[in-house]
Amino acid sequence: MSRIVSGLRRQPVILLAGLVLVVVLVGGVVSRGTAVAQDQPLDYSHQTHIAAGMDCLFCHSSATRSQIAGVPSVQKCMGCHETITPESESMQTLQGYWERQEPIPWERVNKQPDFVYFSHQPHVNSGLACENCHGDVSSMDQAQKSVEMDMGWCLDCHAQQDEAIAPHLWDCVVCHQ
Ligand code: HEC
Ligand code: HEC
Ligand code: HEC
Ligand code: HEC
Ligand code: HEC
16 A cells, blocks of 8 residues: 555656656757857858858868867958958947957857867868858858757767777767866
C-alpha cells in the first residue's frame, strides 16, 4: 500500500520534471533560432561592403595567422571613407571617431569563456570558410550569432575530421589548456 502511495506521489514530480525539460528544450530552440542583433556604436553593414566586392580577410586579416580574426581600425575605414562619404548618420559618427582618434567600441558578438582555447589560424588554414561557423555574413548588416558555439558544436565538427586527427581533436587539453 505504502508503495502504491509513494508511486502515485512521485507521478506529479515526474510530470513536473518532464514539463521543466520541455520548457528548457523549447526555450533553447527559440533562443537559438532568434538572432538578436547587438547594440553597436554605428550601423555598419556587412551586406553593403561585401556587395561592393570586399573579401572577409581584407578586414579580418589576422584570421590566417593568429588566434583572433580582428576588427579593422578606423584608419582602414577612412582609407575609403575620406572620399566615399554617403550622407548617413552613421557616416558622421564614423568621422567623429576619426577626428577624436578613438577606436570604435564594437560589442563582441561571439565570445568563448576564458577557460576555452580557440584559434582562428588552424581552422582558416585548414580550408574552412568563415561561413561554416559564422553563417551567411554577406546577407547581414551587423554581424549576428548564427549558432550557439558550445562544446557539442566544436566536438561534432572535430569528430567529422580525418581519422588520423579526429581523436586528437577530442582531447580535452586541445580546448582546455
Ligand atoms: C569593410 C570591412 C569588413 C569586411 C569586408 C568584413 N567585415 Fe566582418 N566586421 C567588420 C566590422 C567593423 C565588425 C564589427 C561590427 C559588427 O559586429 O558587425 C565586424 C564583425 C564581424 C563578426 C563578428 C565579430 C564578433 O564580435 O564576434 C564576424 C563573425 C564577421 N565580422 C565576419 C565577417 C565575414 C565572414 C566576412 C566576409 C563574408 C566579413 N566579416 C567581412 C568589418 C568587416
Ligand atoms: C571553426 C569555426 C570558425 C571559423 C572557420 C571562423 N571563425 Fe570566427 N569565431 C569563431 C569562434 C568560436 C569565435 C569566438 C572566439 C573567442 O571568443 O575566443 C569567433 C570569433 C570571431 C570574431 C571576433 C573575435 C576575433 O577573433 O576577432 C571575428 C571578427 C571572426 N570570428 C571572424 C571570422 C572570419 C572573418 C572568418 C573567416 C576568415 C572566421 N571568423 C572563421 C569560430 C570560427
Ligand atoms: C574599400 C573601401 C571601403 C572600406 C575600407 C570601408 N567602406 Fe564603408 N562603404 C564603402 C562603400 C563603397 C559604401 C557604399 C557607398 C554608398 O552607399 O554609396 C560604404 C558604405 C558605408 C556606410 C553607409 C552605409 C552602410 O553600409 O551603413 C557606412 C556607415 C560605412 N560604410 C562604414 C564603414 C566602416 C565603419 C568601415 C570600417 C570598418 C568601412 N565602412 C570601410 C566602402 C568602404
Ligand atoms: C566546422 C568544423 C569545426 C568547428 C565547428 C570547430 N573546429 Fe576546431 N578544428 C577543425 C579543423 C578542421 C581543425 C584543423 C585540423 C588539422 O590541423 O588538420 C581544427 C583544429 C582545432 C584546434 C587546433 C588543434 C591542434 O592541436 O592543432 C583547436 C584548438 C580547435 N580546433 C578548437 C576548437 C574549438 C574550441 C571549437 C569550438 C568553439 C572548434 N574548434 C570548432 C574544425 C572545426
Ligand atoms: C573541441 C573543443 C573542446 C574539447 C576537445 C573539449 N571541450 Fe570542454 N568545452 C568546450 C567549449 C567551447 C566549452 C564552453 C561552452 C560550453 O559550455 O559548452 C566547454 C566547456 C566545458 C566545461 C564547462 C561546462 C559548463 O557547463 O560550464 C567542462 C567541465 C568541460 N568543457 C570539460 C571538458 C572535458 C573533460 C573534455 C575532454 C573529455 C573537454 N571538455 C573537451 C570545448 C571543448
